[in-house]
Amino acid sequence: AKTVYYDWSIDWVTASPDGFSRPVIGINGQWPCPQIDVDLNDRLVVTIHNNLGNESTGLHWHGINQYGHADMDGSAGTAQCPVPPNSSFTYDFPVNQAGTYWYHSHTQGQYPDGLRGPLIVHDPNFPYHFDEEITMTFSDWYHEQMPTLLNYYQSTADVTNNSIQAGQAPIPESGLINDSQNNKIHVKPGKTYLIHMIDMANFPGVAVYFDGHPFTAVEVDGTYTEQHFLGDQNLRIAPAQRWSVLITTKNDTSKNFVIFATLDVNMLFPPHGIPSIKGWNGNTTAWLVYDDAKPLPPQKTFYSFDFFDDVALVPYDRAPLLEPVDRRITMNLQNASIDGITRFTINDVTYLPQKVPSLYTALTVGNYSTDPVVYGENTNPFVLKYGEIIELVINNHHENLHPMHLHGHQFQVLERSYPDTGVFPGTYMANVSSTPIRRDTVMLNKNGWSVWRFKADNPGVWLFHCHVEYHITSGLMATMVEAPDHLGNLKIPKDHIQACKNYGMEYQGNA
Numbered sequence: 001a002k003t004v005y006y007d008w009s010i011d012w013v014t015a016s017p018d019g020f021s022r023p024v025i026g027i028n029g030q031w032p033c034p035q036i037d038v039d040l041n042d043r044l045v046v047t048i049h050n051n052l053g054n055e056s057t058g059l060h061w062h063g064i065n066q067y068g069h070a071d072m073d074g075s076a077g078t079a080q081c082p083v084p085p086n087s088s089f090t091y092d093f094p095v096n097q098a099g100t101y102w103y104h105s106h107t108q109g110q111y112p113d114g115l116r117g118p119l120i121v122h123d124p125n126f127p128y129h130f131d132e133e134i135t136m137t138f139s140d141w142y143h144e145q146m147p148t149l150l151n152y153y154q155s156t157a158d159v160t161n162n163s164i165q166a167g168q169a170p171i172p173e174s175g176l177i178n179d180s181q182n183n184k185i186h187v188k189p190g191k192t193y194l195i196h197m198i199d200m201a202n203f204p205g206v207a208v209y210f211d212g213h214p215f216t217a218v219e220v221d222g223t224y225t226e227q228h229f230l231g232d233q234n235l236r237i238a239p240a241q242r243w244s245v246l247i248t249t250k251n252d253t254s255k256n257f258v259i260f261a262t263l264d265v266n267m268l269f270p271p272h273g274i275p276s277i278k279g280w281n282g283n284t285t286a287w288l289v290y291d292d293a294k295p296l297p298p299q300k301t302f303y304s305f306d307f308f309d310d311v312a313l314v315p316y317d318r319a320p321l322l323e324p325v326d327r328r329i330t331m332n333l334q335n336a337s338i339d340g341i342t343r344f345t346i347n348d349v350t351y352l353p354q355k356v357p358s359l360y361t362a363l364t365v366g367n368y369s370t371d372p373v374v375y376g377e378n379t380n381p382f383v384l385k386y387g388e389i390i391e392l393v394i395n396n397h398h399e400n401l402h403p404m405h406l407h408g409h410q411f412q413v414l415e416r417s418y419p420d421t422g423v424f425p426g427t428y429m430a431n432v433s434s435t436p437i438r439r440d441t442v443m444l445n446k447n448g449w450s451v452w453r454f455k456a457d458n459p460g461v462w463l464f465h466c467h468v469e470y471h472i473t474s475g476l477m478a479t480m481v482e483a484p485d486h487l488g489n490l491k492i493p494k495d496h497i498q499a500c501k502n503y504g505m506e507y508q509g510n511a
């Protein structure tokens with residue numbers, strides 16, 4: 001194992017991924033942000049310098065569980081303070097999970113303005129043969145910046161110039177593949193490609209289809225799967241999810257092939273379907289290019305989703321269903337209007353950001369760390385005992401789909417209901433797998449539910465939230481305070497405390 005260092009200036013740069021030029025948040029003067037490549041068990045050290053001038057920042061390592069390193073999780077207000085302009089901050093942790101991950105800002109709805117990128121952890125013992133690797137990212141894209149879009153979202157009046165009704169999330173101007181609308185992926189004939197697909201969306205996920213090249217799924221969210229041949233189905237990728245698939249290229253170079261991705265209209269326009277917004281097109285195209293001299297097939301429009309149920313996947317390690325359950329926690333997700341502003345609640349609590357990071361609270365209150373009261377009601381805290389097997393039941397009482405994510409774990413997904421099935425009936429379906437698939441993000445259907453399990457063996461403070469950025473900032477979030485009495489002598493690094501000072505917060509604990 002080696003140590004991989006990055007030294008990053010976080011700054012505003014100008015980019016025009018869909019032809020419209022706007023400020024985006026880049027790294028070292030570049031955008032798209034770079035891909036991080038490490039090998040399994042490497043140590044990753046990333047120092048950031050906030051040169052944005054006008055916004056605080058930070059980086060979260062989505063899907064990396066930070067075992068023993070809860071202070072490196074990057075969620076502002078939970079694991080650290082926001083890093084204010086002119087401050088630096090170092091993340092330093094071992095990477096002992098293989099597969100497809102990503103990094104993104106976890107500060108004030110910031111990553112849709114550009115601060116996000118792939119994190120690929122290579123494994124010398126990857127279970128399947130492949131010749132080459134490709135990374136593909138997908139996202140929605142907006143011409144206005146997040147602070148403005150969030151104002152629209154929380155506005156009590158209709159914002160007519162952007163087709164937004166009060167309380168509705170702004171509609172993206174376009175969709176991107178690899179932060180572009182004109183992406184050519186060069187391939188060689190007769191090879192097997194491992195394609196890491198990452199959805200870095202703000203709001204709608206995507207359906208992805210490769211013409212003439214069926215997918216075989218081999219990994220979801222860092223969990224290797226038994227090979228699952230998807231045939232010609234398009235692949236639905238929810239915001240923050242990752243899928244790795246194998247494709248085999250043709251034996252000749254006589255033709256190039258088109259790749260389509262379409263923004264998930266089921267998420268964008270509930271419950272009325274695609275509106276006739278003038279000129280709106282949620283499709284984006286890329287190409288598998290065998291020969292640059294050959295024509296590129298035309299773009300195509302589709303809005304169909306062949307729903308492949310990822311709960312049917314089998315993990316490669318066939319880890320057994322966790323049982324018996326020590327504790328069931330039920331999460332009821334609801335839409336609420338609070339003081340005329342669109343908010344979301346979990347069990348009637350809307351999350352509000354904390355000035356003192358909840359992890360720092362856990363480290364400074366001694367024996368009270370297991371008392372939920374010390375974390376503040378607005379963090380929606382759930383204190384878990386070390387080693388408990390937790391069953392999370394999530395009931396979505398809302399008419400939209402929600403990609404729910406938990407930090408610190410890849411949990412087992414026992415069930416996910418169809419749309420409009422109400423709340424979990426309390427008994428399992430007959431066909432719960434004895435070897436459930438593990439993910440860190442699961443798409444809940446509208447007015448539907450899902451049941452997950454995990455073992456509370458990772459001391460730390462971990463967020464549970466919807467990965468739609470509008471919904472995070474609207475409070476659709478809870479805090480899992482996991483085994484806070486087992487944090488041992490976790491010490492907050494000096495530069496993290498300095499960032500807090502610069503932010504206006506004094507930390508009184510172990511440094």
Ligand code: C2O
Pocket residue numbers: 060062075104106240405407463465467
């Ligand atoms: Cu992608 Cu709270 O994270």
